[in-house]
Amino acid sequence: KAGVTQTPRYLIKTRGQQVTLSCSPISGHRSVSWYQQTPGQGLQFLFEYFSETQRNKGNFPGRFSGRQFSNSRSEMNVSTLELGDSALYLCASSLAVGGSGNTIYFGEGSWLTVV
Amino acid sequence: GDSVTQMEGPVTLSEEAFLTINCTYTATGYPSLFWYVQYPGEGLQLLLKATKADDKGSNKGFEATYRKETTSFHLEKGSVQVSDSAVYFCALSTVTGGGNKLTFGTGTQLKVEL
Numbered sequence A: 001k002a003g004v005t006q007t008p009r010y011l012i013k014t015r016g017q018q019v020t021l022s023c024s025p026i027s028g029h030r031s032v033s034w035y036q037q038t039p040g041q042g043l044q045f046l047f048e049y050f051s052e053t054q055r056n057k058g059n060f061p062g063r064f065s066g067r068q069f070s071n072s073r074s075e076m077n078v079s080t081l082e083l084g085d086s087a088l089y090l091c092a093s094s095l096a097v098g099g100s101g102n103t104i105y106f107g108e109g110s111w112l113t114v115v
Numbered sequence B: 001g002d003s004v005t006q007m008e009g010p011v012t013l014s015e016e017a018f019l020t021i022n023c024t025y026t027a028t029g030y031p032s033l034f035w036y037v038q039y040p041g042e043g044l045q046l047l048l049k050a051t052k053a054d055d056k057g058s059n060k061g062f063e064a065t066y067r068k069e070t071t072s073f074h075l076e077k078g079s080v081q082v083s084d085s086a087v088y089f090c091a092l093s094t095v096t097g098g099g100n101k102l103t104f105g106t107g108t109q110l111k112v113e114l
Helices: none
Strands: A005-007 A010-013 A019-024 A031-038 A042-050 A053-057 A064-068 A074-078 A087-094 A110-114 B003-006 B011-014 B019-021 B023-026 B032-038 B044-050 B056-059 B062-065 B075-077 B086-096 B099-104 B108-113
Touching: A005 A087, A019 A087, A019 A110, A031 A074, A031 B099, A042 A064, A042 A074, A042 B099, A053 B099, A074 A087, B003 B086, B003 B099, B011 B019, B019 B108, B023 B032, B023 B086, B032 B062, B044 B062
Parallel strands: A010 A110, B011 B108
Antiparallel strands: A005 A019, A019 A074, A031 A042, A031 A087, A042 A053, A064 A074, A087 A110, B003 B023, B019 B075, B032 B044, B032 B086, B044 B056, B056 B062, B062 B075, B086 B099, B086 B108
């Protein structure tokens, strides 16, 4: 079956703009989480959604937000973009939250460049 | 808080050499442990996992054993290939606030040469 799908794959934005990234989880998966990957900070957890509710949030400013729809698809938004927001944004999905060994699968990522 | 420590890279090996990438962790409770691999320009692929002490995860010739007494989850492969060149991430998962969250190590770049 299809994996985690993220769109767009590549985008370039200007400082001060906002951006919306989209994620479709694996069919049947109800948990979606987002991670930011940068050379300096590595992989950092942004937030996680389950049944349209945010379950967990990482240590990022309020400019970073997300939501999940009733079909489990998710979007994340970054407002007032800064140069430091340039990163690979990874979406991940899993069947549920909690439980030992709940496996988390990642998409290919969205490469955001802020100029 | 939870943390994962991986050996520094890059690691450069000749084809058919033995690979070990060290990973140790700090976590409250009983985490699940994972190895993910990232090829250039791609996302993360799950390589293997272990959910409890003494479990051994294995896939594509890679193995790792969940050692609770040493809080370690070292990745090994008996004979690496050029196609194994990638960045390898050790990660742990705990149930935090009712959800799942992965905490990653910094990644270890592996280069395999002919």
